[in-house]
Amino acid sequence: MANKLNYIDLFAGAGGLSEGFKRAGLNPIAHVEIDKAAAYTLKTRTAYYYLKENNLYDKYVEYLKGEINRKELYELIPTELLDSVIDLGISNENNEVIFDKINRSLGNKEVDLIIGGPPCQAYSLVGRARSENNMKSDSRNYLYVQYAAYLEKYKPKMFVFENVLGLRSAGKGVYLNNMERLFNKKGYSIHIYTVKAENFGVLQKRRRLIIIGWKQDFVPNLPNLDSYNLGLTAPISDLFSDLPFLRAGEGKDKYTNYTAETNDYLGKSYIRNGIDILTQHIARPHSEQDKEIYRVAVEKWNTNKERLNYNDLAENLKTHNNITSFTDRFKVVAEDLNTSHTVVAHISKDGHYYIHPDIKQNRSISVREAARLQSFPDDFYFEGVKEGANRTAAFKQIGNAVPPLMAKKIADLLKTQLKL
Structure with missing residues (x-):
């Protein structure tokens, strides 16, 4: 070379x-x-x-x-x-x-x-x-x-x-x-x-x-x-439009199929680059309490385009003593906006700051969705130290990239x- x-x-x-x-x-x-x-x-x-x-x-x-x-x-x-x-x-x-x-x-x-x-x-x-x-x-x-x-x-x-x-x-x-x-x-x-x-x-x-x-x-x-x-821009809905429906805790590391054809943004951004093999579309599991908070956050955005403030939650949904900082710790990746908030390595610890916009799926975003927000192509596979599904390691690498x-x-x- x-x-x-x-x-x-x-x-x-x-x-x-x-x-x-x-x-x-x-x-x-x-x-x-x-x-x-x-x-x-x-x-x-x-x-x-x-x-x-x-x-x-x-x-x-x-x-x-x-x-x-x-x-x-x-x-x-x-x-x-x-x-x-x-x-x-x-x-x-x-x-x-x-x-x-x-x-x-x-x-x-x-x-x-x-x-x-x-x-x-x-x-x-x-x-x-x-x-x-x-x-x-x-x-x-x-x-x-x-x-x-x-x-x-x-x-x-x-x-x-x-x-x-x-x-x-x-x-x-x-x-x-x-x-x-x-x-x-x-x-x-x-x-x-x-x-x-x-x-x-x-x-x-x-x-x-x-x-x-x-x-x-x-x-x-x-x-x-x-x-x-x-x-080059598009709504977040275009970024997620061809990915299979997942509920919390569901998904496959290798491999699954797309549920729709590619679109203009996915092509121009190199995310969909010719193959029809989807990997690492894996969602983490959540407690019933967290899923209820996610529903509140999504409904609040869909109804009034408002972000959830932690202090506005019902008392039975609050578990944190800190009520003065990080009050936006639960945040929806809004599908009608052209940009998400920043993906950081903390996503490897929990998904509260990256709630999927579809209330029916009621979960945080998958590894593949996070990778797409960072513009990684779908044929880019994130490894762990041990072979196999390594959701935490993948999220950390994506957030730091x-x-x-x-x-x-x-x-x-x-x-x-x-x-x-």
Whole structure:
């Protein structure tokens, strides 16, 4: 792949950012991710691309149907490709090992781009609010130092660093200022964007910082990501319209069928991309009390377009003592809006903030519905450490991910600069 631009993905998660860059035609050299479940997801996606590019896509379909297991799938893939997923934490202790593994995958090629962003909990406003010391002692505050070490090692022409808006205010701006100084010291200038996922066609109100850095020996013509607008939108009802009816606790990991044809949005967003095999449409079980609260929340929205305030619930439905904060802890993913609220990793703990809009189904959204809100294609399978249905691990990976549709558009905009 000498004619392709090569990138390394650090703190890769499930690979949402990488999915966009790969789809834009760039070549991944390595993915580095400490979470074991996410690393398996990256390996499975690596398998998907290898099989698709080598006219063996039917083997991946067999996996999605449950006809072969994960071990059998991986046996079809060259070992060096699977080894390009490095499931180690980026740290002073591990970096030499990671460098060695990356170098084996890299061979005599050059790294054109580094992408990724450290875990965001230490910078997020919610994470700091829940911490006793405002997360000042959290080691994740300083993972940007490790990121800079990879810039120094591989000297890419550009890098893309994604993180939460709270990075601007974390440490009263000290972390971001120190980050910029360190990147400058390593020979890179940066520009900081605030992007809106819905402007890139994602049906979700998601605000993130995108830092684009470039070597100081050339001046790129940077895209204006702050004001970019793809012009692709649809109601949430279009996002869910072809998925089978589920009640709480129902669903199949592998596999089930769609109940309707695709639509314009599902096609243009790459979510429905040609196969008719639906996986991970699984809904978590709920208590009768929670289901009653969900009915109240959906009826309130459907009747008056009002959100449920926890304090307005009948006393017999209240179980939390905290009545002053997070009073919107039960929230409907409204099907008549063009965007949902932000999907975050807390969805792995409960689904109260992501109630399905159909009162007859009376549940929180499924794994596949959450993945669609993040713009993951339906053939993207989220793994757990153990093979099989891993609802919690999948929700966590989805909530932490960068929307692939947004990532793809950013990659498209940067490709011409990387080829200068």
